[in-house]
Amino acid sequence: MTPSVLAGLTGAALVGLGLYGLILHPHPLRKLLAFNLIGSGVFLVFGIVARRGAAAGFRFDPVPQAMVITGIVVAFAASAIAVALILRLSMESRNVTLDPEVWTRPNGGDAT
Amino acid sequence: MNELLLAAAGLIVLTVAIGLARILRGPTDVERLMAVQLLGTGGIAALLLIAYATNVPGVEDVALGLALLAPFATIAFINLLDADQGDAEV
Amino acid sequence: MTTLLQLFSVAAISAGAFFFFAGTVGLLRFPDSLTRLHALTKADNLGLGLVVLGLLPRAENTLSALKLLVIWALVLLSGASTAQLIGRALRRGRK
């Protein structure tokens, strides 16, 4: 198995792990973390296309790599927005969970 | 010669892996912090060895970045722990 | 690269790998967090120093060699000071 295929499979496994965490964790920050895990898995899958596409005298394909770099920064910007929204949500509601049952409970039902 | 570099890298990666498993298990949060420290030193060594053996150019710059970022993350974690314990002055 | 330098490189890298190994043994065997921190920061920093020393003769040019040394210096600085910070956090946590 070549290193690029191995890295691609790792990326696929990471996407699966992240998806699992994204669905199951009630805490929004943990969800965000899991989402970032999916993101990096996707970048890895994308990156091995870069390695497989070695052509034109390069050891790698620079196009997907450059796009992964852009993608990492954009993913961070999106995470920052998500964090700001989560903090604001908790400030408004004194609550940090996304569980709808807690939301409908009287007195906000403090999560702690 | 390259095989020797890779063997050394393999040994270091293996010890880092075992160390990570030990530290991340805890029991305290502070102990988990050492994981970043462990990767900062062991990781950089393994990175340099692998890159020199496989001829990746410009890897010193990556290692420099890692050397800067490991303490950066640790300071942030320490700040969080301090806040957790009341952010009191000592 | 002369044979002597090559020999030196091999010896230094092997010694470096050994110290990483020793650090992890300490990490696994030592009884409490403070001693584990000790094993981690001391042995690993020495190990990295030896690895850097062993790679120096293989560096492409002077700038690369200089960068290798700066990497080690940075890790030494951050290792020493973050070990202090972690140790203090450990002590506060125990109280």
Next chain:
Amino acid sequence: MSVLPVLDVVLASLVIGVALFTITARDLFASVVGYVAYGLLLAFVWIRLYAPDVALTEAAVGSGVTGVLLITAGKRLGALKNAAPEMRPGLSLKILTGALAALVAGALGTAILMLPDPPPSLAPEAAAAASGAGAGLENPITAVLMSYRSFDTMLEKIVLILAVVGVWSVGADKAWGRAPAPLRQSRPYAPMVLLARTLAPVGVLIGIHIFWTGADAPGGAFQGGALLAAMWMVTMMARLAGPPRIDAQWLRMAMVAGPAVFLVTGLAGGVLAGSFFAYPPGIAKPIILAIEAFMVLSIATALPMLVVGPPSERPDQ
């Protein structure tokens, strides 16, 4: 038998193991520590894929700065261990989700194993574009970012600014124009101050160096800017500097400088060199370096602003 395949397998299982820890860890703190370690490990995988540029970006932005963002958020929420037992998902839901996740991962894995060989690639086209317009850039990735796909890179800078605007607008109305909350309230411990004082100048130097060598070697505006951003945050975390007021003129100018210069150069290319974002041959490299210098400035100011968050109502909070 070579050591390298074994090393790759160990590395891959280590990445997956730490990712598993990040997902399954009990509390947020352990999970974020795992995530930062995971990001550093991922940098090694990228090195194995001969992508030092991506490795550096992943370590700096994906692991370091994102880690600090999550830590700061956890600190401000003030509740790190707040998953009440009643909200823990039941076993059947866990199994169902696990099956779904395994299905998605399996499908993705199968697709990877069935990729066409030789795969389609834009590399020749990019190489032609790079040798045509981005003449003199030895690093093909910088050539792609600044010449072949320059439009993407510019829009991505604009995304960063939009994100800052978004974060700021989430703050309370009363706080508009004030400074965001500091990253540390109490007096820092002496080794932290020493570390920040020594690390920051060296780090700034290294950041600028990585930007400068990016034209010909791994590195570039993203990585250099991210390191500068990290160093600014180190000084904030050691309370050597506070976050600036968000209505500070210099801050806004610095953040807009990158995309503005990029856009102006692109338009000028349309007038002088015949097409949008075409660089006049001969002086392409100096122009690209000049744009990148402003991009570094924008990244180095925008990333910390995204981490420190919206303006705060009380200056001491």
